[in-house]
Amino acid sequence: MRVRVTYLGxxxxxxxxxxxxxxxxxxxxxxxxxxxxxEKHPSLRDIISGLGESPADPTLIVALNGSSIKIAESDNxxxxxxDSVILMTVIGGG
Numbered sequence: 001m002r003v004r005v006t007y008l009g010x011x012x013x014x015x016x017x018x019x020x021x022x023x024x025x026x027x028x029x030x031x032x033x034x035x036x037x038x039e040k041h042p043s044l045r046d047i048i049s050g051l052g053e054s055p056a057d058p059t060l061i062v063a064l065n066g067s068s069i070k071i072a073e074s075d076n077x078x079x080x081x082x083d084s085v086i087l088m089t090v091i092g093g094g
Contacts, residue, residue, distance in 0.1 A: 001026055001081035003033060008088035011060075014043040024079065030064065031074040033085065047089065059090040 006019040022036060038045045047060050062069045063086040069077060079085075 001028070001079065003079055003081075003083045003085060005033070005037065006084070006086045008086060009091060010089045011044065011047070011087045014047075015041045028079050029075055030062070030069065030077040030079060030085070033079060034062075034071075034074060037087075061088050061090065062086070 001024055003022050003024060004019060005022060007015050007017060012018055022033060024033060024036070034048045038048050060071060062071055062074070064077065064079075065084055
C-alpha cells in the first residue's frame with residue numbers, strides 16, 4: 001500500500017522535503033510508518049525514535065486523514081492504501 005506523508009515546519013526543515021510517499025506492507029501500523037521515516041531520515045530520530053520504549057517528543061503532532069492522532073496509540077492505528085499523514089511540531093514563540 002502507498003501512504004502520502006506531508007512534512008510541515010521543523011519536520012519539513014529536518015527532512016528537506018515537503019512530502020513523500022511511502023510503500024508499506026498491508027496491515028502496517030502508524031508506528032511502522034513512523035519508524036520507517038526515522039530510518040530514512042536520521043534527522044527525525046530525535047523526535048520519533050522512542051516509540052514503544054519511551055515517549056516520542058511531546059511537541060510532535062501527527063494527523064491521519066485530517067484527524068489528530070495520539071502518538072502513544074500509533075501501534076494500534078492501522079493504515080490503508082491512500083491514507084494521508086501530516087507530521088509537524090508545535091510552534092512556539094515569544
